[in-house]
Amino acid sequence: MNDVVQDIKKIAQQVYDHIKKAKPPALETPVRSLSNVAFDKKEGFFRIQDSVKRRALTASTIKSFAQTLRMMGLSKELVESDDTATKREAYYVSKNWGDARFSEQPESDSVMDDIEAMLRVNREQLGFIPGEHGGAVAGALTVIDHDFETKKEIKIDCTQFGSGAYSIPSSVEHLKFETKAKFILAIETQGMFERLNKHNYWKKENCILIAMSGVPTRACRRFIRKLSDEKHLPVYVFTDGDPYGYGNIYRTLKVGSGNAAHINEFFCVPQAKFIGVTPDDIDDYHLPTHPLKEIDLKKIKDLLKNDPFIQEHKEWQKALQQMAKNKVRVEQQAFAAHGLNHVMEIYLPEKISDAKKWLP
């Protein structure tokens, strides 16, 4: 904890020393975008590269220069008092910074991410926590947490939520797990998760179900990674068969994102495998489809051209080209066309047992 405060002070001191010597001060933060990542084949995630943004006494950067320093000040205060603030709260704190206040939360979130990247820590270590829900868990898993007041261990049995689910907290580092499950199934939509949960799919297959509800949050990614690493469980991913499911949801879970490139190393699940829905499944399972929109085709083009992960994998290029050629997408729920339980009785068991039909 104190390391973060030390680092913040060290950086501020460098700025201060420059000013004292009447030398132009500056802060440098890594560029967080796909243009500044490379796919680390060995480790299997997007590794951040060397490009930096410079904030100094220039008209275009002075505001964020001041805001970065003030945000560092807020972080130091939070960490020292063992307090936390949500990203939303941090945004509201800025409202009494006068001219240096943020006008929208994405601006404060971005400065926060820059500080993370600069200090090479994650935001929870800075005292900031995300506001959003981390993901839902059900199945053969017991999560071991503790009571914050008494520090007493709490065992949470994820089989005991009925039609509900265990909610992943924003910080997962302190969690421990007990499980005898065979695999983790990460699911794009809440709807599909509930269907599988309600019909006790996890009991039948002895697995852990996790609903990502779109692009997985950092906590969700970290939770899956930690659980998979500690309990040596394979991770299967089940999304809609569209460019967003492949390029945003699966890609981010597996190798991280450009925006959070500085923390990808810990917030990715390189061992994840994609089981479906693949473009081949459409024919194999006679699935009803929807036509691709212009924006989907553009997204495919963009993925093929700019995404280092896709560029690394011929199979993905083939799948995306196939999708672009057929001009159709498919939803997870499409299996209901063959009966509501077709997906858990036929599709999932067949796909999980046939590694040849997965995508990397």
Place this chain on the structure above:
Amino acid sequence: MEPGQHKAHEMATKQRDIGVAEFFARNRHLLGFDNKRKALLTTIKEAVDNSLDACEEAGILPEINVEIIDMQNDRFRVIIEDNGPGIVKEQIPSIFAKLLYGSKFHSLKQSRGQQGIGISASVMYGQLTTGRASKVMSKIGEGEPAHVYELKIDTKTNKPEIISDATKEWSKPHGTKIQIDLEGLYQKGGQSVDEYLKETAVVNPHVTIIYTNPKAEQLIFPRATDVMPVKSEEIKPHPYGVELGVFMKMLEVTPSKTFQQFMTTEFSKVSPKVVKEICEIARILPNVKPKKISHEEVEKIVKAIPEVKIHAPSTDCISPITAELLEKGIKKEINAEFYASVSRSPAVYRGNPFQIEVALAYGGDQPKDKQARVMRFANRVPLLFQQGACGVTKAIQSINWKPYGLNQSSGSLPVGPLTILVHISSVWVPFTSESKEAIAHYPEILAEIKLALQEAGRSLAKYTAKKAKVKGELKKRSFIQKYMPHVATGLQEILGLDKADEEEILRNLDIILEAKRGKLDNMEFDPTKNEEYDEEWAKIGKEESSDEEYGEEREDDEE
């Protein structure tokens, strides 16, 4: 015998009865007497122009006394006195009481009263509106008496009517004084006598004018220099500029024996070779007697002249004000941030040499959202009327002023804190009418005005661009400075600094900022910087009601 013939005789008799003086009495608007206000100004203008021309011709530094006395019921007494060379006794009645007398008919010499009707029209106007004779006193030198005349014009015969003729002692060594009673209207504003005299002083820095207006306020415009303008030389006309009627008149009065002799002696730049070429095209003989040339042949000659290549006239007959004096003059009138002046080399239109000088005054206390003020001068005479019809205005409008940092809707005067001064000097300034208010649209003249203004505009552009750059830079700096306290606060929060440290940070950030971005020139308008500016002077001629400001387009009189 047709009845119509009788009628024709009758009409012919009537037509003869309308003499030149009567014609002008009936068409006073042609001469600048359209209305009472303008009549007062025109009278003063004619008298002052004559005085200045006479002084300069005689090499005397002019000192002109102008007095207007309000005699109630729209009547004014105008008295103009100069220290000029005086007028010989015999000429006094004709100069002041005969229209078109001594008209500088084909004499080409840069002067104020080059053309038009002259002071006698004012005498006649006064006589028509008040019934009173004008008084003239003139003295030609030490030891001579001053001759005093009371004069009227016989409007039928256009001959002077001498009411009285006397001599008088006058303490002045030489000079002329005229007194005219007339119906008029005295008003301040952009087209007032006050403004006219002031603008005259602006472009005639060697002149002293003492002016007493009808409110008995005395204004003195003292001379700014003892240096007389270079004396302008009379030149012979150039064939390219000659018109048919003038050409015929010249043939009539020439003492030359042959056409060739006539051409080579009465015109400039005409060699026997040029005459030979003209004759070949016009099919006449060079040795024909000038008086024997028929009207038809004159037409052929005039047509032939433009087809022959003739050297341009010499241009050293022009006496410009000089860019330096022009700028000095405008500085006195307008407190601006930036001045530029350009004096072009002389050029030629239709065989007449002319020269364009311009000055620009930008910024300062001039209004930003109004059309530029235009000050027009011809042979050192201010032109206060018919701005819209003037070639100067057209030339200004044809320029794209936007690159020079002004606003402009296409084909209009630029909008912004700008005064544009244009002076044309010429042996023959082409006016659009006898009232000498607007310059004719000769392409050569418009082109020269345009070139001069563009040259001045380019230096203005440098200034406005620098100003815009400084403004942008200041905006950036103040933006940066706005956030510097937050840098200090951020550091203070993290490092636990005290108030003194924070202040030191702010001081040093200012030093770093200036070191990094360079020192900025102060482009703010400093009203005290222009030492030539004379606030009292600038006020002269302005409307007393405060709502009319300079820079507004001057209203022309209804035409």
